[in-house]
Amino acid sequence: xxxxxxxxxxxxxxxxxxxxxxGLKLSHAIVCALLGFLLASTSMAPTIHDGIGATANLVxxxxx
Numbered sequence: 001x002x003x004x005x006x007x008x009x010x011x012x013x014x015x016x017x018x019x020x021x022x023g024l025k026l027s028h029a030i031v032c033a034l035l036g037f038l039l040a041s042t043s044m045a046p047t048i049h050d051g052i053g054a055t056a057n058l059v060x061x062x063x064x
Contacts, residue, residue, distance in 0.1 A: 007052065 015032070018024030039045060
């Protein structure tokens with residue numbers, strides 16, 4: 001749950017930065033948000049969640 005909240009915050013910050021720099025238009029951000037909501041209601045949602053969790057575990061295991 002902590003990873004999901006952190007990921008949402010990170011993606012929100014990135015979207016705000018892109019909106020301010022003009023690289024992402026408001027309509028594009030709305031389409032991306034709607035796509036996220038639609039993907040969350042599909043049968044792919046557990047697979048996506050597991051993939052994000054595996055990636056987070058991989059990244060947290062790296063030691064520079």
